[in-house]
Amino acid sequence: MAAKKSAKPNVSKDELLYHYREMLLIRRFEEKAGQLYGMGLIGGFCHLYIGQEAVVVGLEAAAEEGDKRVTSYRDHGHMLACGMDPKGIMAELTGREGGFSKGKGGSMHMFSKEKHFYGGHGIVAAQVPIGAGLAFADKYLGNDRVTFAYFGDGAANQGQVYETYNMAELWDLPVIFVIENNQYAMGTSVKRSTKSPSLWERGAAYGIPGEEVDGMDVLKVKAAGEKAIAHCRAGKGPYILEVMTYRYRGHSMSDPAKYRTRDEVQKMRDERDPIESVRQMLLTGKHASEEDLKSIDKEIKAIVNEAAEFSKESPEPALEELWTDIYAEA
Amino acid sequence: MATEILMPALSPTMEEGTLAKWLVKEGDTITSGMILAEIETDKATMEFEAVDEGVMGKFIVAEGSEGVKVNSPIAVLLEEGEDASAVPAAQAAAVEEAAPAGSSDGSAPAPASVPAAPIESKAVEPDVPEGTEFKQQTVREALRDAMAEEMRNDETVYLMGEEVAEYQGAYKVSQGLLDEFGAKRVIDTPITEHGFAGIAVGASFGGLRPIVEFMTFNFAMQAIDQIINSAAKTLYMSGGQMGAPMVFRGPNGAAARVGAQHSQDYAAWYSHIPGLKVVQPYSAMDAKGLLKTAIRDPNPVIFLENEILYGQSFDVPVLDDFTIPFGKARIWREGSDVTIISFGIGMKYALEAADKLAEEGISAEVLDLRTLRPIDYGAIIASVQKTNRVVTVEEGFPVASMGNHISAYIMTHAFDYLDAPVLNCTGKDVLMPYAANLEKHALTSTAEVIDAVKQVTYR
Ligand SMILES: Cc1ncc(C[n+]2csc(CCOP(=O)(O)OP(=O)(O)O)c2C)c(N)n1
Ligand SMILES: [Mg+2]
Numbered sequence: 001m002a003a004k005k006s007a008k009p010n011v012s013k014d015e016l017l018y019h020y021r022e023m024l025l026i027r028r029f030e031e032k033a034g035q036l037y038g039m040g041l042i043g044g045f046c047h048l049y050i051g052q053e054a055v056v057v058g059l060e061a062a063a064e065e066g067d068k069r070v071t072s073y074r075d076h077g078h079m080l081a082c083g084m085d086p087k088g089i090m091a092e093l094t095g096r097e098g099g100f101s102k103g104k105g106g107s108m109h110m111f112s113k114e115k116h117f118y119g120g121h122g123i124v125a126a127q128v129p130i131g132a133g134l135a136f137a138d139k140y141l142g143n144d145r146v147t148f149a150y151f152g153d154g155a156a157n158q159g160q161v162y163e164t165y166n167m168a169e170l171w172d173l174p175v176i177f178v179i180e181n182n183q184y185a186m187g188t189s190v191k192r193s194t195k196s197p198s199l200w201e202r203g204a205a206y207g208i209p210g211e212e213v214d215g216m217d218v219l220k221v222k223a224a225g226e227k228a229i230a231h232c233r234a235g236k237g238p239y240i241l242e243v244m245t246y247r248y249r250g251h252s253m254s255d256p257a258k259y260r261t262r263d264e265v266q267k268m269r270d271e272r273d274p275i276e277s278v279r280q281m282l283l284t285g286k287h288a289s290e291e292d293l294k295s296i297d298k299e300i301k302a303i304v305n306e307a308a309e310f311s312k313e314s315p316e317p318a319l320e321e322l323w324t325d326i327y328a329e330a
Numbered sequence: 331m332a333t334e335i336l337m338p339a340l341s342p343t344m345e346e347g348t349l350a351k352w353l354v355k356e357g358d359t360i361t362s363g364m365i366l367a368e369i370e371t372d373k374a375t376m377e378f379e380a381v382d383e384g385v386m387g388k389f390i391v392a393e394g395s396e397g398v399k400v401n402s403p404i405a406v407l408l409e410e411g412e413d414a415s416a417v418p419a420a421q422a423a424a425v426e427e428a429a430p431a432g433s434s435d436g437s438a439p440a441p442a443s444v445p446a447a448p449i450e451s452k453a454v455e456p457d458v459p460e461g462t463e464f465k466q467q468t469v470r471e472a473l474r475d476a477m478a479e480e481m482r483n484d485e486t487v488y489l490m491g492e493e494v495a496e497y498q499g500a501y502k503v504s505q506g507l508l509d510e511f512g513a514k515r516v517i518d519t520p521i522t523e524h525g526f527a528g529i530a531v532g533a534s535f536g537g538l539r540p541i542v543e544f545m546t547f548n549f550a551m552q553a554i555d556q557i558i559n560s561a562a563k564t565l566y567m568s569g570g571q572m573g574a575p576m577v578f579r580g581p582n583g584a585a586a587r588v589g590a591q592h593s594q595d596y597a598a599w600y601s602h603i604p605g606l607k608v609v610q611p612y613s614a615m616d617a618k619g620l621l622k623t624a625i626r627d628p629n630p631v632i633f634l635e636n637e638i639l640y641g642q643s644f645d646v647p648v649l650d651d652f653t654i655p656f657g658k659a660r661i662w663r664e665g666s667d668v669t670i671i672s673f674g675i676g677m678k679y680a681l682e683a684a685d686k687l688a689e690e691g692i693s694a695e696v697l698d699l700r701t702l703r704p705i706d707y708g709a710i711i712a713s714v715q716k717t718n719r720v721v722t723v724e725e726g727f728p729v730a731s732m733g734n735h736i737s738a739y740i741m742t743h744a745f746d747y748l749d750a751p752v753l754n755c756t757g758k759d760v761l762m763p764y765a766a767n768l769e770k771h772a773l774t775s776t777a778e779v780i781d782a783v784k785q786v787t788y789r
Contacts, residue, residue, distance in 0.1 A: 031362060035381040038338025040400050043587030043766060045342065095587070095765035106589045106764030122591035123549065124521050157520035158552075185521055187497035193520040248363070249379075254341035256374035259497065262365075269363070316767040322760055 011219060013287035016278055019061065019218045021296060023053040023275045026077045028304045029086055030249075033076065033093055033107075036308060037253045042093045046107045049077035051248035054274035055180055056081040058221025059148060059241075062229055066143070070118040070131045071150035073108035074180075074247075078150065082115045086303055090311035098314030102321055125151055125158035128177070132168045132238075135175035146232040150178045154185020156199045165206040165238070172237035176228045177203070179242040180215070186251045187259040200242035210240025216272040246272070332412060333382055334403040337391070340369060340376045342586045343638065347371050348396045349404060358386045360407060367393070367404075372641050373502050384409050457619060457647075457654050464645035472614035472646050473503050473579075473635065476621035477541060479651070481511055484539060487625055490517040490526055491543030491580070500545045501581060501640055527553035527578070531560045531630075534576040539625060544580035547596050547634065561630035562605030577624045579633035582610070583675060583725050584762060584773060586638065593762035595726035597674065600632040601702040601735070607656060608703040610634040610674035614644035616700050619654030627656070636675045657704035661713075665695035668783050669713040671736060672723035673699040676774070679755070680723045683779035692787060702732060710736065711744050718749040719786040723779055728756040750786040755779050 030048040037046045049056075052074075060081040063069075071078045079089050084100065092099025093107050100110045110120040118134060121127040131149020138145045155161065156179050168175055179199050183190055196202060200210035209231070213224040221243060228239040246268045250257040282288040288296075337347065348370040354360065364380045387408035391398055398404065467475075481487045488511075493500045495508040495518040508516040519526040523544065530540035544550040550557065557578060565573030583595040600608045607629050611617040617635070624631040662677070663684050672680040677698050684694040695713055699705060714720055720740060722733035733754030740752055755774045762772055 031381050034379070038340070038378075039336055040339045043342060044585075044764065045588055045592070092764075095768075101764075103765035104590075104763040104768065106587065109589050109591065109764070122589065123552070154521045157522050159522060159524055186500070187493050188518060188520070192496075192518060250376075253339075254344075254371065254373065254376070256376050317763075317765050319767065319771060321765075322758065322763060322768045322771050326760055 011281075013282075013285070015061075016282050016285070016287055017296075019054075019057055020275065020278045020282060020293075021300065022057045022060075022081060023218065023278065024297065024300045025086070025303065026050075026053045026057070026080050027275060028300050029080060029090070029307065030076060032304050032308050033090070034249070034253065036090075036094065036311070041312065042107065043095070044106055044108075045073065045252045045254075046093065047074040047252045048247070048249045049074055051268065051273075052180060052182060052215065052245045053077060054218035054221055055178070055215045055243045055245050056150075058218040059178065059225040061218075061222045062225030063146075063148070064229075066116065066145050067229075068116040068118060068131075068134045068138070068145060068147040069150065070127045070134065070147065071120065072124065072127055072152060072155065073120065073122050074152070075108070075110060075120045079110060079112070079115075079117055079120075082112075082117050084112050084115050084117060086307035087310040090307040091314045094311040094314070095316065096311060096314035097317045097321075098310060103317040104321065104325065125155040125160055127151060128155065128158070128161045129164040131177070132164045132173050132175050135168070135173040135238075136171065139171070139173060144233060146174045146176060146229055148176050148178055150180055152185060153179060153181040153183065153190050153199060154188065154193065156181075156202075157193055162202070162206075165203060165208055168238040169206045169208045172235060174232035174235075175238045176225075176232060177208075177210075177238060177240045179240065180245055181242055182245045182247045184247070184251070184259070186255065187257075189259070198242060200240045203238075203240040208238050208240055210242065213241050213243045215243035215245030216274045216277070218274055218278060331409060332387060333384070333407045334390075335366070335380075335405040335407055336401050337398045337404050338369065338378055339400045340371045340378070341373055342588060343641070344371045344400060346397050346399045349391050349393055349398050350375060352389060352393045353377075354386050356386050356388060359410075360384055360386055380407075382407055385412070387412070457615070457660070458649060458652065463648040465648055466643045467614045467618075467646040468641055468643050469611075469614045469617045469635070470501070470503055470505075470640040472618035472644075473621055474505055474507065476618045477504070477625070478507060478510060480622055480625040481507070481515060484625075486537060487539045487541065488515040488517065489541045489543060490519055490530060492519055492521055492545045494518060494543050499543070501637060503635075503640070504543065523549050523552035524556060527556040528560065530576055531556050531564075531574050534561075534574040534630075535564070535572055540576045541625060542576065542578045544578065546585075546592060546637075547580050547582040548592050548594055550578065550580070550596070557606075557630070557632075558603055562603050565629070566605060573628060574630045575628045577621070577631045577633050579621070579624075580635060581637040581640070582634035583636055584638075584757075584769075587764060587766065587769060589764045590761040595724065595757065596632075597634060597702055597724060598726050598730055598732050598735075600634075601705075601732060602730075605630070606703060607631045607701070608634070609656070609701045611700055612639065612674055612677035612698055614642070615646045616654060616660070616698070618646055619652050620656070620700060622651075622653045623656060626653070634674060639675055654700070656701045657706055658700070659706035659709035660698045660700055661695065661709070662698055663694065663696040665693040665717065667693045667717060668719040668721060668787055669695045669697055669710075669717045670721050670723060670779065670783065671697045671699065671710060671713075673702060673732070674725070676723040676725060676755075679774060679776045679779050682776040683783065686776070686780055687783055690789075692783060692789065694783060705736075707739060707743070710740065714740055714744045715747050718747055719783075720748075720752040721755060721779060721782040721786060722752065723755045723774060725757050725773060728754065728759050731756050750788070753782040753786055755782050
């Protein structure tokens with residue numbers, strides 16, 4: 001996947017269709033995951049990405065093969081967008097042998113070496129220094145690669161983020177810090193957790209440039225991603241993107257979400273939905289008909305249903321798996 | 331084709347819930363993302379969203395119904411054009427089974443959850459005067475009451491942590507405290523464990539008595555340096571001039587299916603550190619009495635709770651000021667053949683095992699340590715002298731576990747009384763897997779305890 005590189009000024013039909021498909025896949029996948037959770041097939045914590053699809057889809061469209069990514073527990077969208085197989089993701093959610101971590105990691109802890117996806121981390125902000133470390137390795141080894149380190153607005157207050165900023169700039173590490181500002185950390189709105197007017201500007205204290213990006217607009221996200229990548233690949237060190245987005249669902253499946261009004265959520269869905277806006281672009285630009293889009297919807301639904309079926313049919317891991325993967329063979 | 335809408339699981343620990351309210355009507359057109367109903371789980375009232383599209387055909391479960399099992403059908407969704415007669419007979423029949431609980435005018439809302447069956451306390455050494463009245467309370471409520479009572483008693487006691495105030499606690503332990511004590515004393519922090527733990531240590535040096543809630547103890551690892559190097563060591567390093575009178579509390583150990591980074595038991599970790607006191611209660615009564623003691627203690631106290639126990643009900647004494655001293659174990663059950671020593675949620679396995687063993691004619695004494703620092707060595711030795719055989723039970727990792735320490739202590743101090751080696755039931759020497767079948771095996775179990783008892787009693 002991640003077959004972009006056609007950064008033409010005029011957005012092509014193919015590109016719009018690509019974004020539409022990718023975002024829709026995430027949305028439908030997450031809806032299905034929510035349903036399977038409700039049926040007790042997925043357990044524990046399950047954090048859905050619905051509403052934030054444009055962030056990863058835009059940035060992945062700007063990325064090149066070999067670039068790396070690392071994120072938090074809210075990771076299903078990132079995995080789908082970097083091309084990991086929906087079947088393996090869903091089967092990990094149901095804790096089955098066919099999952100990316102053989103059922104041992106679950107929703108929050110998934111990895112794919114092949115797709116350069118370094119997790120899926122359950123501890124808020126722990127992925128930020130890890131992302132800088134991946135970039136450190138690339139620089140050390142002379143790889144011309146960049147790393148996307150995704151984290152939330154809540155994570156942005158953790159001390160290790162600032163320790164990392166300092167070293168990343170000090171050593172010119174090719175890492176893009178992507179703050180997915182969905183405006184809430186669990187039940188705490190950004191305004192209740194900081195008096196900083198913006199999160200990306202904090203980078204200035206360490207000499208890291210950055211910008212705010214409209215995260216409900218996949219094209220703007222992609223353009224910002226291209227700029228940040230160019231900065232990193234030119235050897236100029238890290239870059240910060242504060243992507244303004246919104247999660248439609250509760251923090252996790254068990255969040256009653258009493259800290260915001262139903263109207264606030266509905267307004268976002270009605271007015272800013274990232275998928276709907278691409279859909280409108282496709283229709284008004286006569287790139288696709290309602291019929292075309294319906295058939296894409298159908299295709300995506302089939303992919304998701306297939307993943308769900310696989311995730312139910314894949315057996316539970318063998319009991320011996322309890323004892324494997326504690327240590328690597330020396 | 332009609333599809334059934336099933337009662338959803340809306341939290342990691344939910345098995346059944348109350349269908350509080352339908353927010354759509356039969357015959358309504360349903361689109362995905364639409365909110366269908368309000369459902370009360372063990373922790374909260376949640377909105378239940380539609381995934382599939384169609385027309386609401388028929389409600390199988392009426393609003394107000396309590397105890398609706400997860401995954402049982404609650405309604406039938408029809409495809410456009412289909413009519414309600416498409417609902418199979420079996421589904422219609424289910425309607426009768428789930429009768430609404432409250433009055434049909436909806437005046438009396440059902441309680442948030444049906445409390446689990448109470449657990450009988452058979453304490454041999456009572457912590458309360460004879461004739462004391464008891465009431466049923468969950469561990470969650472008992473902890474909240476302990477904090478509220480101590481905050482009423484002492485202006486310098488305050489609570490800080492993530493989501494403790496406006497959200498009412500991630501696990502609803504601090505429910506109502508913001509209302510009663512206000513934002514000065516019930517403080518929401520940003521997600522900055524190392525920072526706010528350090529600020530609380532400083533506040534304790536400065537004359538306050540902070541209660542720091544960690545959303546779970548897994549996240550306290552972010553703050554471990556302040557807990558150990560600052561809170562635990564300052565009294566000693568200052569030659570007794572100043573210390574950290576404070577409580578670090580929150581859920582510890584495995585919850586359900588939350589994987590390796592969210593499922594660790596830190597009992598042995600903290601018990602390793604001189605300067606810390608460590609408490610891990612099992613019952614609501616102990617949770618309350620020990621938390622009050624912890625808040626009053628002039629030292630840093632690690633108070634390890636358990637998410638699975640939060641919703642369990644126990645007898646709690648109705649007393650104005652009820653505390654339980656540290657360093658005093660509780661004998662839940664007297665016995666003569668073997669001593670089972672445990673604490674926290676390990677007690678669940680210990681007590682279940684003792685019940686089953688009794689049926690087989692093996693009399694087990696069950697000792698709940700309650701505090702791990704200080705530890706009631708006297709009670710341990712006295713019981714060993716009586717039964718001559720010991721099994722320890724805990725959820726933590728086996729290497730350098732509490733059980734290891736207790737075994738070593740018994741070997742040193744009561745070697746001549748032992749008729750068998752002490753066995754330790756612990757979590758397995760692996761990280762916590764997510765898969766349901768593996769998770770079960772990673773934890774210790776009642777069956778393992780029974781097995782260990784049979785080994786030490788040579789049965
Ligand atoms: C160190 C740590 N503290 C607390 C938590 C519990 N927790 C999980 S997610 C979360 C909120 C994070 O919000 P944000 O960073 O904005 O990310 P979002 O969930 O919005 O994607 C909290 C407090 C945790 N997992 N790790
Ligand atoms: Mg957020």
